[in-house]
Amino acid sequence: MDSVYKAEGGSKAKLRNSLGALKTYPSVPIIVSLIIAFSSFSPYFLTAGNAESILAANSVVMIAAIGMTLVFLTGGIDLSISTVISASAVVAGTVMASTGSIALGSAAAVGVGLGFGLLNGFLIGYCGLTPFITTMGTQLIARGLAFVISQGIAVKGTPYALLDFGFYTLWGIPGVMLICIAILIVSIVGLSQTTWGRELMLFGSSRDSARYTGINTKKIELSVYMISGVLAGIAGMISIANLGNAIPGVGDTLLLIIIGGVVLGGTSMNGGEGSITRTILGVGILAILTNGLNLMGIPFYDQLIIQGILIFVGNGLAMKLSSNKR
Amino acid sequence: MPDLQAAPILSVKNLRKSFSGKTVVDDVSFDVYPGEIVALVGENGAGKSTTKNMLCGLLQPSSGEIFVAGAPVTQIKGLEHGISAVHQELSLFQSLSVAENMCITDLPGAKANVDWKQADRVAQEQLDFLGIEIDTKASVESLGAGKQQVVEIAKALLHADKLLILDEPTTSLTAPEREKLFVIMDRLREKGVAIIFISHFMDEVYRMSDKFIVLRDGKQVGNGYLKNVPRSKLEEMMVGRTIAESSIDIGIPTDVEAVRVQSLSSYDFHDVSFKVNKGEILGIAGLMGAGRTEVVESLFGIRKSEGEIYIHGQRVNKVSIAAMKKLGLCYVTEDRRGKGLFGIRPVKENISAADILRFVSRRIKGFGFRGESVEAQKIVKKMNVAIPHIDSQVNNLSGGNQQKVMLGRWLATQPNICILDEPTKGVDIGAKFDIHNMIAALAKSGVAVIIVSSDLPELLEVSHRITIMRTGHMVGEFQRDQFDSVKIISLAASSAFEQAH
Numbered sequence: 001m002d003s004v005y006k007a008e009g010g011s012k013a014k015l016r017n018s019l020g021a022l023k024t025y026p027s028v029p030i031i032v033s034l035i036i037a038f039s040s041f042s043p044y045f046l047t048a049g050n051a052e053s054i055l056a057a058n059s060v061v062m063i064a065a066i067g068m069t070l071v072f073l074t075g076g077i078d079l080s081i082s083t084v085i086s087a088s089a090v091v092a093g094t095v096m097a098s099t100g101s102i103a104l105g106s107a108a109a110v111g112v113g114l115g116f117g118l119l120n121g122f123l124i125g126y127c128g129l130t131p132f133i134t135t136m137g138t139q140l141i142a143r144g145l146a147f148v149i150s151q152g153i154a155v156k157g158t159p160y161a162l163l164d165f166g167f168y169t170l171w172g173i174p175g176v177m178l179i180c181i182a183i184l185i186v187s188i189v190g191l192s193q194t195t196w197g198r199e200l201m202l203f204g205s206s207r208d209s210a211r212y213t214g215i216n217t218k219k220i221e222l223s224v225y226m227i228s229g230v231l232a233g234i235a236g237m238i239s240i241a242n243l244g245n246a247i248p249g250v251g252d253t254l255l256l257i258i259i260g261g262v263v264l265g266g267t268s269m270n271g272g273e274g275s276i277t278r279t280i281l282g283v284g285i286l287a288i289l290t291n292g293l294n295l296m297g298i299p300f301y302d303q304l305i306i307q308g309i310l311i312f313v314g315n316g317l318a319m320k321l322s323s324n325k326r
Numbered sequence: 327m328p329d330l331q332a333a334p335i336l337s338v339k340n341l342r343k344s345f346s347g348k349t350v351v352d353d354v355s356f357d358v359y360p361g362e363i364v365a366l367v368g369e370n371g372a373g374k375s376t377t378k379n380m381l382c383g384l385l386q387p388s389s390g391e392i393f394v395a396g397a398p399v400t401q402i403k404g405l406e407h408g409i410s411a412v413h414q415e416l417s418l419f420q421s422l423s424v425a426e427n428m429c430i431t432d433l434p435g436a437k438a439n440v441d442w443k444q445a446d447r448v449a450q451e452q453l454d455f456l457g458i459e460i461d462t463k464a465s466v467e468s469l470g471a472g473k474q475q476v477v478e479i480a481k482a483l484l485h486a487d488k489l490l491i492l493d494e495p496t497t498s499l500t501a502p503e504r505e506k507l508f509v510i511m512d513r514l515r516e517k518g519v520a521i522i523f524i525s526h527f528m529d530e531v532y533r534m535s536d537k538f539i540v541l542r543d544g545k546q547v548g549n550g551y552l553k554n555v556p557r558s559k560l561e562e563m564m565v566g567r568t569i570a571e572s573s574i575d576i577g578i579p580t581d582v583e584a585v586r587v588q589s590l591s592s593y594d595f596h597d598v599s600f601k602v603n604k605g606e607i608l609g610i611a612g613l614m615g616a617g618r619t620e621v622v623e624s625l626f627g628i629r630k631s632e633g634e635i636y637i638h639g640q641r642v643n644k645v646s647i648a649a650m651k652k653l654g655l656c657y658v659t660e661d662r663r664g665k666g667l668f669g670i671r672p673v674k675e676n677i678s679a680a681d682i683l684r685f686v687s688r689r690i691k692g693f694g695f696r697g698e699s700v701e702a703q704k705i706v707k708k709m710n711v712a713i714p715h716i717d718s719q720v721n722n723l724s725g726g727n728q729q730k731v732m733l734g735r736w737l738a739t740q741p742n743i744c745i746l747d748e749p750t751k752g753v754d755i756g757a758k759f760d761i762h763n764m765i766a767a768l769a770k771s772g773v774a775v776i777i778v779s780s781d782l783p784e785l786l787e788v789s790h791r792i793t794i795m796r797t798g799h800m801v802g803e804f805q806r807d808q809f810d811s812v813k814i815i816s817l818a819a820s821s822a823f824e825q826a827h
Contacts, residue, residue, distance in 0.1 A: 205668040212665045214647040
């Protein structure tokens with residue numbers, strides 16, 4: 001039976017359009033209600049100073065979440081992101097401690113991330129290992145590496161220029177967030193405007209169809225894990241600027257926040273559905289939530305419970321709104 | 327011998343099944359008596375599987391009456407009514423033993439303390455009853471396909487021993503294994519067990535069955551005693567019209583060679599050779615599993631194969647999807663949902679997928695999709711696709727429109743050799759007509775077309791030439807003026823057994 005297109009009436013069409021926007025960005029209502037709730041609880045919540053601290057505190061998670069989003073869009077997962085952040089921070093810190101060069105430190109951080117990314121991408125794309133198992137392995141390797149190199153203690157000797165950059169702001173936006181914003185723009189454009197981005201989305205929605213259409217599926221998977229690794233490297237470098245030292249376990253606890261942010265934003269773990277913009281909102285929800293609960297004086301472990309519940313609600317809402325029911 | 331005094335084991339009247347408004351089986355009525363073998367025949371997609379699933383209780387009929395041993399029932403409950411089925415895909419646990427497999431649904435002894443000796447005894451008795459010698463302790467994976475089939479039958483009869491449904495039981499068997507299976511079927515007949523025998527192989531049907539039921543397009547088009555009906559008559563019933571009256575002008579092929587395949591071989595097919603000229607439509611007929619899809623997928627570089635492929639007279643040394651696309655080939659898969667479409671992506675992305683670069687704005691190479699919607703819209707219009715919007719998910723379209731989207735995607739690459747695998751599978755009649763016209767237009771514009779189809783009337787209508795595959799080999803070829811559906815069917819369906827004679 002051929003589907004017949006029916007012209008929609010005015011008010012109905014409007015309702016449907018706004019529903020369509022909700023389908024794309026299911027996290028918007030959550031963010032709005034959180035902001036309203038917290039600003040009524042704490043007068044400090046809606047201030048420039050607080051906004052600045054939210055932005056600075058979440059640049060590492062945001063950059064890593066971009067990588068995770070790309071991996072999710074292919075239907076994979078990168079569990080190594082968190083500990084690659086730690087490993088590249090430690091390596092970069094060690095390099096900077098002995099050379100004093102920020103450029104060499106950055107190169108080392110990116111190099112470590114690239115190395116782990118290539119390893120993941122090669123094993124998954126070319127050897128056919130599953131993303132979960134592969135990145136679980138590299139997660140352990142990176143974590144071990146971070147502790148072996150640093151011998152378990154923070155690497156001191158960060159160049160002063162990098163420490164200064166950690167406090168730098170432009171028009172109230174922290175310098176580290178500026179880097180994050182630049183990466184966001186590049187990745188949004190790359191995903192939506194290039195053939196690479198298109199092939200990635202198609203691959204994520206059906207890998208068999210992608211192969212039968214002649215898309216180089218191995219190259220897509222390799223590139224995605226590579227980018228995810230490089231972004232983890234950059235995030236590791238930024239963690240040094242934020243914290244002053246390279247901490248061996250700096251990224252280890254971030255994994256669930258990264259995944260939570262991506263999922264809350266409404267990017268599907270099945271691949272082919274989602275966007276970087278959604279992830280900004282998802283990470284934003286968790287950032288605002290943590291900040292607001294801190295301002296309200298809610299203890300850390302109580303916050304975890306609330307975060308957990310919010311992930312159910314957010315994901316449930318995304319599924320409910322998504323027309324793609326399985 | 328059938329016992330006609332007794333009540334029929336199973337009797338169905340006006341059985342109908344529809345899925346979401348589409349009727350796939352309609353008006354099927356027949357009786358099965360004890361000790362009878364009833365052949366259920368029809369082409370691919372005629373509704374045999376759906377009928378089978380209703381008879382063994384896997385599917386609930388949409389309407390119709392069912393009588394088990396003379397008593398009306400609303401739904402068949404396999405175990406309770408003594409009806410069991412052995413499906414085409416065997417359902418044994420490969421690593422378990424024969425006895426474990428046979429008794430798995432009803433293990434003797436306590437739940438936490440199974441009496442394995444008793445299980446062995448039960449299995450052994452059942453095998454003895456069927457006159458089969460198989461070690462009950464052997465693991466199923468150590469047995470050949472023939473013995474596995476027999477174990478499956480023994481297991482089925484252990485729980486339900488009045489009516490047995492066998493779905494294509496011989497497709498994976500060797501000739502001696504097949505003979506053994508027939509001996510068992512004869513023995514069951516003597517013991518008063520009724521059998522519904524689904525087979526493509528006409529020689530087997532005639533050798534084993536007492537009665538027949540023919541399905542075509544979901545409707546029962548004939549039933550009765552087999553001895554009164556000659557084979558050609560039965561085949562005619564299955565196919566429908568004898569010769570398709572062609573209503574489409576498919577043009578005249580040129581004598582310029584477009585593609586030539588020479589002794590192509592792989593695990594699934596052997597020594598396959600054919601050629602297609604520009605403007606020619608070659609149909610490849612055969613049963614499911616004959617290796618047709620495997621051949622064309624190898625030609626397009628999806629599967630590995632050995633042999634020579636020539637495109638426009640040039641030997642292709644490195645066969646890959648990318649290389650074949652560059653040479654102007656396209657392949658429209660039979661598995662629309664699994665291997666063709668990107669279900670959750672919009673129509674326009676599905677259309678541009680095979681040639682994304684062509685759809686992006688040209689100012690910067692590979693950057694921006696400004697022209698995509700307009701270009702995709704043109705193709706949608708050309709292909710006569712009915713969609714609400716170019717941005718709607720392709721999942722939401724009907725089968726026919728999905729097929730057109732897939733065809734549109736590949737025609738956008740402007741191919742000069744077009745491979746279509748089951749191009750009208752699951753599409754409605756209107757879309758089928760559109761697609762046939764499109765194929766004819768392609769050929770008339772000089773494109774070489776290869777069509778794999780299980781729908782013989784379709785091949786008869788749109789092909790210049792039909793070649794037939796059976797069990798991985800090419801076994802015959804007909805020019806358009808010699809098309810004979812009955813001959814083609816019998817070539818496609820004769821079994822290895824018949825060949826030997």
